[in-house]
Amino acid sequence: MDEAVPLFRMEGISKRYGGVHALDKADLVVRSGKVHAILGENGAGKSTLIKIMAGVVAPDEGRMLLDGQPVSFADPAAATAAGIVCIFQELSLIPDLSVADNIVISNPPTRFGMIDRKAQQAIAMEALERAGGADIHPMELVKNLPLSRRQIVEIAKALARKPRVLILDEATSALTAADVKTVFGVLKRLRSEGIALLYISHRMHEIAELADDCTVFRNGRKVATYAAGSKTDDEVVELMIGREYNSVFPAKTDTVDRTTTPVLEARNLSWMQRLNGVSLSARAGEVVGLGGLDGQGQRELLLALFGVLRGVSGEVLIDGVQRVINGPRTAKAPDIGMALIPEDRKTEGLMLPMSVRDNLSFAAMSQISRGGIVDRRAESAAIDRMIKLLAIKAASPSAPVGSLSGGNQQKVVIAKWLLVGPRIILLNDPTRGIDVGTKQEIYALLRQLAAEGAAIILYSTDYDELIGCCDRVLVLYDGAVKRELVGPDITEHALIASALNIDVREAVA
Amino acid sequence: MTTDKLDAPVTPRASWTSRIDVPVATAFGCIILLLLIGSLYSPNFLSPEYLLQQLKVGAFLGVIATGMMLVILLGQIDLSVPWAVTLGAMMASAAAAYGPMGEVFAIPFGVLCGVLMGLVNGIGVAYLRIPSMIITLAVNAVAQGLMVAYTGGFAPQDSASPTMRYLAAGTVLGIPNAVIVWAITGALAVFLLGRTTFGRAIYGIGNKEAAAYLSGVPTQRVVMITFALCGGLAAFGGVLLAGYAGKAAQSMGDAYLLPAIAAVVLGGTSILGGRGNYLGTIAGVILITLLQSILSVMQIAEFGRQIIYGGVIIVMLLLYGREKSGR
Amino acid sequence: MNGLRYSFAEQRGMLLALAIFILMFALYVTNHPAGFTPNVVQTAANKGVLLALVAMAQTFVVLTAGIDLSVGMIFILANCLASYVLVGTPVNVALGVGGVLLTGLACGALNGLLVIYGRLQPIVITIATGAVFFGIALWIRPYPGSADGFSSDLADALTGKVFGIIPASLLFLIVLVLLVWIPFRRSVIGRAVYAVGSSEPAAYMSGVPVKRAKFTAYVLSGLFAAMGGLFMTFFTYSGEASLANGNTYTLSSIAAVVLGGVSLFGGRGSAIGAIFGALAFRAIGDLLFVFDFDPLWQPLFQGVVLLLAVSLGSARLFQVRNRLDLFT
Secondary structure, three states, rough: OOOOOOOOEEEEEEEEEEOOOEEEEEEEEEEEOOOEEEEEOOOOOOOHHHHOOOOOOOOEEEEEEEEEEEOOOOHHHHHOOOEEEOOOOOOOOOOOOOOOHOOOOOOOEEOOOEEEEHHHHHHHHHHHOOOOOOOOOOOEEEOOOHHHHHHHHHHHHHOOOOOOEEEOOOOOOOOOHHHHHHHHHHHHHHHHHHEEEEEEEHHHHHHHHHHHHEEEEEOEEEEEEOOOOOOOOOHHHHHHHHHOOHHHHHOOOOOOOOOOOOHHHHHEEEOOOOOOEEEEEEEEOOEEEEEOOOOHHHHHHHHHHHHOOOOEEEEEEEOOEEOOOOOOHHHHOOOOEEEEEEHHHHHHHHHOEHHHHHHHHHHHOOOEEEOOOOOOOHHHHHHHHHHHHHHOOOOOOOOOOOHHHHHHHHHHHHHHHHHHOOEEEEEEOOOOOOOHHHHHHHHHHHHHHHOOOOEEEOOOOOHHHHHHOOOOEEEEEEEEEEEEEHHHHHOHHHHHHHHHHHHHHHHHH | OOHHHHHHOOOOOOHHHHHHHHHHHHHHHHHHHHHHHHHHOHHHHHHHHHHHHHHHHHHHHHHHHHHHHHHHOOOOOOOOOOHHHHHHHHHHHHHOOOHHHHHHHHHHHHHHHHHHHHHHHHHHHHHOOOHHHHHHHHHHHHHHHHOOOOOOOOOOOOOOOOHHHHHHHEEEOEEHHHHHHHHHHHHHHHHHHHEEHHHHHHHHHHOOOHHHOOOOOOOOHHHHHHHHHHHHHHHHHHHHHHHHHOEEEOOOHHHHHHHHHHHHHHHHOOOOOOOOOOOHHHHHHHHHHHHHHHHHHHHOOOHHHHHHHHHHHHHHHHHHOOOOOOO | OOOHHHHHHHHHHHHHHHHHHHHHHHHHHHOOOOOOHHHHHHHHHHHHHHHHHHHHHHHHHHHOOOOOHHHHHHHHHOOOHHHOOOOOOOHHHHHHHHHHHHHHHHHHHHHHHHHHHOOOHHHHHHHHHHHHHHHHHHHOOOOOOOOOOEEEEHHHHHHEEEEOOEEHHHHEEEEEHHHHHHHHHHHHHHHHHHHHHHHHHHHOOOOOHHHHHHHHHHHHHHHHHHHHHHHHHHOOOOOOHHHHHHHHHHHHHHHHHHHHOOOOOOOOOOOOHHHHHHHHHHHHHHHHHHHOHHHHHHHHHEEEEEEHHHHHHHHHHOOOOOOOHHHO
């Protein structure tokens, strides 16, 4: 192997979105026959890096070299043709086509100008076999497959393209433990066949098992590249976050009276195998965290409480009285007083083209209108108050909210709900992709709201946040609460151990 | 990829009194251009009488386009306008034939029929989640079928009530009543869109229905009512047209679908919903009306009008009606 | 065995349309005063094929998750144009047919270019281009009629019977399916059309030629709509620029497509299904005639059938468990 000319190289790649540097002069060297792990927090620039490699977005500056030759990709097809194949986090399968159709989608075998279905079937079967999905029927429609099987098809599809560089972006996040094992076997074989693998994952033990080299990204910059195993986990985490976390959290002031009736109590909530009997309670002044690996039912739990899901079984009690909440409209009514800061602020929280003003007052219409007519004076007063309270930085209240930075957008989402005056605040990963300064302000705000008597339920993918913010943490696994951690018991070790449900898994194995 | 919206030029919804955005200014620029072109043919084009006459002719389209605008702001479309117009005209005229009581109730009855038709559209779109263009096409077909069956396929014999004629063709202090009716309709629309929670909900739903729903807006009810309003306004437009012409006619509404959509879109309302203001729709209506007037003054035949209509609308859409790239 | 199951699932929409058609047609012929005779079948076939062609045209665009509200107008334009150019010697007629088809192709290409490069919503743009197409049709033929020396040989051949029993129009349709639809369905570009309709972002990510697929769909749509117009001319020996007819055909094409199991959300269905949808829709309309209803009720009846057909799709709503999914 010629070490002097690596298979693929990126030099000084930058990409800006609006005023935000998603990637800032990033370098990367990928060698054949190696697994290269990319680490970094959410928003560190990993996704942008991959998208540039795969031809989905074009870099603003910098260059890419394949076999030492400069290359640029106009679209994903061009990248595929060059042998760079990506398995995206959001699946790129076409739901209405069959498994076989999908596997050969970019380059179907043809005879006399027609697609050769027999050859296609053969290619698909072979690829499925290699990807560990021999049990999947090639004629099944993709939309009829469960998520973990789709992921296998996605891998098979990538293999059928004869990749030289294979990029896996959180490719195992939807897989069961058994599937992960299969996939790892496949990946190790590919490595021995000389394919370069780029592996992005949040799961440290997966990286430890698989990676040869590691590169850490932070805030769009490459921080370090090192040989796998040459750094301790602590050192890696430090590289990823780059600062001491503890100082950013406000002091917890445990003023909760445990004898009072919980403002919010849920008993045995179940929904479509995604929630399997979740019970929880939250008292006034309490910040309750939801932990666990991503996708263990946390999002569904918040949506169920807010009345968005249909067919939820179990009971919800407000102030000790059972209530039926069948939608956000009921949930936000003063007698319940619930607010939800949704997962995706761009599609669920805000109307991006609309002004900061219109977004802020949107949920609180009943507070600032009489008989369906908006009281403009009350509206401006309320908006000014919120802009000041949360220190929202906008050119003017009539600027479109889409022109604000991510952190300020998130502040608008929170402010719009504070205007309603909620007693119960549900937050779905509110600090994702937000700069640390704004995070700090949000943490302080949460504490302040709790001190003023709100019951807060916070789901976060960031363990430090749960440790720093919450009075109690419920760790979810497979749609059920596996463990409750209180006060000083909320440690990173306890969170990770219960998130992986280690005790249970060992018992089963 | 989620951040790329930041790059896209976003036009804030302008409060219509405080700011005029580019499409509206363009539309008004085109109006002046058309008047100048017209004045080359005949100096009458710049006379107050001619302009007032144009406003009067445009008033019918104005009323119909108001309803269409509400629906387009939702990000939907109403293709049932042609037969909602005809339905309103025929039913009002029919009611007028039932003696004095009929005459009193003629207009409300015509409008009510349109509201019911819009309600069917609204239920289909909001609750059954049928794409609006499909359900409104189907409802249009049903309304047509009903009217054909009702009239026996002949031109309807009932004539408009005196009130209808007065509203459409009379004048007050030299100002045509139709213009006054349009002005009132428009003022109500401006109030509805700018000052009420309902109007805010329309803009919110047009931008992101999921976000509006999660904010506690009864989005389905708002959508349904908006379609009912559109149906009612189209039928009201039909009532006025029947009053203007003296009676209803089989295909009187067909000529209003494309102009209504065009007036709204040319006025800067985004066909994808959530963005636009009523001033733009006024400009669009006047623009379309002048275009029609000039084409007829130039004695261009019906075929030429169709081609120029379509052509002008395509060009205007290309100028500023495009989807943002990268969606 | 397993493969058969999937093949069946793929054809389910089409088979349902076929079943509805057989039922309706059986009702129709058994109640027809003349009964099941070649002439009855011939007339029914000729009328059905007209709509089937326009429905196929609509299918191509609907498969890409678009809609073409100008198919009826392309149909009318082709009809008017054909009534002028189908004159003289067989060579002249052949050239005329070619010209009409090319015109349809051009109309479709215009729609496609505006949708792809203009990034305009298909629904609005095809209403506008429809107005232009209709204007041209009106220009060509302000009054219904046909050119002097209209050559009816080809027309008679294609609307007549082969061997005295089989309607020629039906054979023509079958040939079209075999020579155009099936190759398209099995071609790379055909698959791209399905992929784009099913999920445009996923198709783009997978390196599918999105623009080429859409363009092909619109061009084929124009071509088939023009074929429909040509057949209308064969059928009536004349052209008529009727706005009402154009609108009716656009509407019926959507109804046929929905009945034929083609998903309006794109990516699912087949032109064969749409053909049966068209034949069934026609048979439903004609049922009123054999049951001695006043023909005045026909538009209402067809409208109601369409309304019911489009409402059927909402059955899926009962399966939605996350209300947020309603908005996507």
